[in-house]
Amino acid sequence: MTAPSASPPDGFRVVPGRLDRATQEALRDAIRAVVAAAPLYRPTMPRTGKPFSVRMTNCGSLGWVSDQAGYRYQPSHPVTGAPWPPIPPVLLELWQELADYPAPPEACLVNFYEPDARMGLHQDLDEAEFGAPVLSVSLGDTCLFRIGGAKRGDPTRSLRLASGDVVLLGGASRLAFHGVDRIYPSTSTLLSQGGRINLTLRRVSKVIGAIPDPAIVG
DNA sequence: AAGTAACG
DNA sequence: CGCA
Numbered sequence: 001m002t003a004p005s006a007s008p009p010d011g012f013r014v015v016p017g018r019l020d021r022a023t024q025e026a027l028r029d030a031i032r033a034v035v036a037a038a039p040l041y042r043p044t045m046p047r048t049g050k051p052f053s054v055r056m057t058n059c060g061s062l063g064w065v066s067d068q069a070g071y072r073y074q075p076s077h078p079v080t081g082a083p084w085p086p087i088p089p090v091l092l093e094l095w096q097e098l099a100d101y102p103a104p105p106e107a108c109l110v111n112f113y114e115p116d117a118r119m120g121l122h123q124d125l126d127e128a129e130f131g132a133p134v135l136s137v138s139l140g141d142t143c144l145f146r147i148g149g150a151k152r153g154d155p156t157r158s159l160r161l162a163s164g165d166v167v168l169l170g171g172a173s174r175l176a177f178h179g180v181d182r183i184y185p186s187t188s189t190l191l192s193q194g195g196r197i198n199l200t201l202r203r204v205s206k207v208i209g210a211i212p213d214p215a216i217v218g
Numbered sequence: 219a220a221g222t223a224a225c226g
Numbered sequence: 227c228g229c230a
Contacts (some may be wrong), residue, residue, distance in 0.1 A: 045221045052220070064220095071219060122220040153229095179220075 006155030008147045011133070011171020011215055015098070019164040023090065024139055024190055030088035031110060031139070031197060034059045037085040038077050040112055046070045053117040060087045060107045062204050064126060071126050073107060073204050087201070094135065095201050098168060101132040102210055105201040113143065113183050113196040121148065121156070121179040124169070124202070131213045132203035133170030139163050139199070140191040142184045148177040163188045171215035 019027065040055040043066040058064060062073040063084045076083050087108045095105050111119070124134055138161040148156035150172070158181065161167065169176060183196050191197065 043220085046219050048219095048221065050221045054220085066220070118221095120220055120222090125219085 006157045008157055009149055009172035009176050012173035013168040015166040017164050018166040024164050027090055028139055028190055034085050041079050044068060054119055055112045057110045058084045058107060060084055062107045064107055064109045091201060099133050099135055101203060103207040106204045107202045109200045111198040115183050115185040119180040121177045123175055123177055127202055127204045129203045129206045130174050130216045131210055133168045135201040136167040137199040138165045139197040140188045141196045142187040143196050144181045146179055146181050150175045152177055163190050171213060
């Protein structure tokens with residue numbers, strides 16, 4: 001008998017091929033402009049200072065950063081000190097269509113994965129607002145994404161995410177452990193230098209009047 | 219702490 | 227490879 005496969009928590013949604021090629025190219029170019037204003041840098045882990053394999057930047061009024069002091073959101077680039085550039089309008093429209101939340105995202109984390117980059121299993125816990133989903137857009141090479149439950153030991157499921165796929169971590173899945181186990185090199189022609197870009201839109205602050213999601217504890 | 223190392 |  002094969003073991004039963006783990007079901008991700010309720011509220012996990014994959015929208016395969018949501019962005020067509022032309023939209024992916026436009027988004028790629030918009031992210032190029034973001035990176036020109038806010039260069040990719042390599043964050044480090046709290047306490048240990050060990051570098052991530054992924055390089056990061058952000059757009060939006062707040063950006064997620066990590067350094068020896070900890071994880072946090074802040075309004076400016078940790079290397080240049082400049083404010084983060086604005087979130088490209090196409091992403092704001094995507095949020096409006098899919099997020100089912102009455103306010104725009106404040107943060108768009110841009111993660112760039114070279115072929116050997118990984119992201120360990122983790123939860124997104126640095127936001128005050130868990131009632132809004134995390135909306136993720138994949139561009140470039142396909143990855144092996146893994147999602148579990150709200151506890152680290154919960155069973156996990158792996159799925160491939162390709163360029164143009166959109167994933168939503170909403171409801172109970174908002175607090176699910178997730179990560180990226182591998183990148184499949186040369187599986188997309190979108191990025192000339194190869195690799196994968198992941199864009200994650202997040203609401204950081206609570207909004208007065210937002211309806212609490214019963215699926216979220218708290 | 220979103221990290222790696224080590225080990226069975 | 228999965229787990230600690």
